Amino acid sequence: MRPAPRPARLGLACLAAALLQAGVPAATVAGLPAPAVARGAPDSFADLAASLLPAVVNISSTETVTSDTPDDDNDDQGGGGGGDQGGGGGGGPGPNIPAFPPGSPFEKFFHDFMNRQNQGSPNAPPRKMQALGSGFIVDPSGIIVTNNHVISGAEEITVTLQDNTVLKAKLIGHDDRTDLAVLQVHTDHKLTAVSFGDxxxxxxxxxxxxxxxxxxxxxxxxxxxxxxxxxxxxxxxxxxxxxxxxxxxxxxxxxxxxxxxxxxxxxxxxxxxxxxxxxxxxxxxxxxxxxxxxxxxxxxGHAKRGWIGVRIQDVTQDIADSLGLKTAHGALIAGVEPKGPAEKAGLRSGDVILQLDGKDVDGRSLPRRVAETPVGDAGQFAIWRDGRRQALTIPIGEFPEQPAQAASKPSPKPQPATSMTLPSLGMKVAPITPALRQKYQLSDGQKGVVITDVSQDGVAADRGLRPGDVVVEVQQTDVATPAALQEQIDRARRAKRASVLMLVQDGDAIRFVPLPVGSGKSGGLKDKG
The missing domain is CATH 2.40.10.10 (Trypsin-like serine proteases)
Incomplete structure (x- = not known):
């Protein structure tokens, strides 16, 4: 018996021809997706590498450290990369480190060995530490870019070119937040430089x-x-x-x-x-x-970043539900810096920033997008407030080295000492009294309603609330008494909200916490205090 023929493997062109022959409309065949084609690997990177190598430099920086200076050389512990510290000159009792190539694994081994030997010797003389890294020339006049951690704390920076020319470098500027630094070297001729791509x-x-x-x-x-x-x-x-x-x-x-x-x-x-x-x-x-x-x-000499003066957090689905947002997106404003651009423009705690200059943002991308916006520009923000989308223009300020801290405010007037149990939320709240302020070490200017008890199996405990936390706002409305807090919960229920959004102060941290409230009755039970 003759074996059955194997089915032919049709390419896309053959498949199209077969479909046309079978009577499939040409328009349908034309709509078939084009096959994905991967470009082949280069035969060699040699020509490209040869043209680029002269623009890449080696960077060496030295720093004098004493025996009580913490050792930064912990890259071998895993995790993200960091400083490229190499061994330095020895000093102190015992043999000197052998002359291995700078930055080599052998040098590091002996460097670590000598560090261990010198532990417990507070009178050991200062020694030189050397950091090794790389950089590249971006201007033929001698402008070099590198990482800030390569030259951080350096007393002397040396640059070695591809032809082994050694030059002293001057630090022009550095930025800790992005780990970037710019150096300058001087030569009697122009250097090979490279350009940035997109x-x-x-x-x-x-x-x-x-x-x-x-x-x-x-x-x-x-x-x-x-x-x-x-x-x-x-x-x-x-x-x-x-x-x-x-x-x-x-x-x-x-x-x-x-x-x-x-x-x-x-x-x-x-x-x-x-x-x-x-x-x-x-x-x-x-x-x-x-x-x-x-x-x-x-x-x-430093980075000039855009800044509007807000503290933000991601929008979860629970938070979105409590604010009437259909989907969880945007950046929720958890706090506004006093006298900052956002406060002056009318942005409030509890607003959600949806877009900046027509592009969607979230809690992760908003800081970067604002930082990249030129200082002095007017940022066009789309925000979510009171259940609807609104437009707001905020002038972009310059990120301050130390953002202004909120000034302490006078203590609020004493409130009636009446606490309230909220069984549906699994917690008990009370107005802030002098006794509770002292018990939970609350600041003199702290406002809100303090949580005094949390059921272990309740909703509040599941969301990380604990005694001593202070509820400052509910549904973007200030609350100073348990009754005011209860009223906001009842309003959310009447509006058929699945959850209610509380702004909670926990020590120095402040965050929004969504709590499910359902559609049942509040069940608030007043206690005589």
């Missing part, structure tokens, strides 16, 4: 090159792809990292991440590693974020 156009799966100085091995080129975009690794309020699998190690910090056009699309800053070595998870600051900061560091 990192917003880079896609997951695009090829990238990383060039740097890992473990003191200068001019190291590694290749990989963009693994992900928009990573938040809890390094700061403006995290928006590019993740790459191009091998990045200690010493790569501050070096460039290039696209295949030879443009800088990222600045290699951190790695995730349980051992300190590359496991293919590295993070780079996007060029779109870095470019503005670098321009400001060159002009002013």
């Amino acid at each position: 990192s917003d156009k880079s896609r997951v799966g695009d090829w990238v090159l990383a060039i740097g100085n890992p473990f003191g091995l200068s001019g190291t080129v590694t290749a990989g792809i963009i693994s992900s975009r928009g990573r938040d690794i809890q390094q700061g309020p403006y995290d928006d990292f590019i993740q790459t699998d191009a091998p990045i190690n200690k010493g790569n910090s501050g070096g460039p991440l290039f696209n295949m056009d030879g443009q800088v699309i990222g600045i290699n800053t951190a790695i995730y590693s349980p051992s300190g070595g590359s496991i293919g998870i590295g993070f780079a600051i996007p060029a779109s974020e870095a470019r503005l900061i670098i321009e400001q560091l060159r002009r002013f």
Whole structure:
């Protein structure tokens, strides 16, 4: 018996022809999706690397430390990448560290060994610590970009070019929040520089090159792809990292991440590693974020960030339900800085910012979007207030080094000492009295209703409330008595809200907490105090 023929494997073109022959309308066939085609890997990165290497530099900084100075060299503990500290000169009793290549694993091993030997020797003489990193030239006159953690605390910064020319560098400006720094070197000739590309156009799966100085091995080129975009690794309020699998190690910090056009699309800053070595998870600051900061560091020596003066939190579905929002999106205003741009423009605690200049925002993206808005511009905000969308214009101020603190206000008038039990919420509340103020260590200016008891199996306990917390607002309305709090809950029930939104003060922290209230009766029970 002859074997049955195998079914033919049809390509898209063959499939289209077969469908047309079978009488399928041409319009239907034309609507078939085009096949996804991946561009092949480059035959070689050699030409691209050769053109870029002269613009990448090695950076070495030295700092004098004493025996009581904390040792920053803890990268081998895992987690995100940080300082690229190498060993320094010895000092003190015992043998000196052998002369291994700066930043090499052997040098680090002996550096750690000597640190352990010197523990318990408070009179040990000062010693030099050396940090190694990378950087890249962005202006032929000698302007260099690197990470702030590479040069932080440095007494002396040295830059080594690709041709082994060693130059002293001057710090022009640095920014802790984005971990960026700008240096200046002087030469008698123009240097090879690279330009920034549009990192917003880079896609997951695009090829990238990383060039740097890992473990003191200068001019190291590694290749990989963009693994992900928009990573938040809890390094700061403006995290928006590019993740790459191009091998990045200690010493790569501050070096460039290039696209295949030879443009800088990222600045290699951190790695995730349980051992300190590359496991293919590295993070780079996007060029779109870095470019503005670098321009400001060159002009002013510091970053000039936009600021409106608000404290925010994410909008959960429970919070959205309590505010009448159909979906959980936007940034909820948990507090407004006194005399800040937002307060002057009329923004209130409990408002939800939905958009800035026509683009959607949330609790994570809003700080970055505001920070990137030029100081002095008028930001066009769409907010949610009183169950409807509204427009609000807020002038963008400059982020202060130390935001103004709220001035203490006189104590409110004594309230009747009547507490109330809220069985449906599983908690007991009372007005703030001198005795409760002292018991829970509340500030003289604290207003609201204090929680005095929480049932372990109640709703309040599930949401993290505890005795001593103070309910300041309910549904964006100030409350000073248990009766006022109960009235706001009853209003929410009459409006058929699934939950009620409370602004709760917990020590120095303030946050919105949604509590489900259902549609039943309040069940508030007054207690004589």
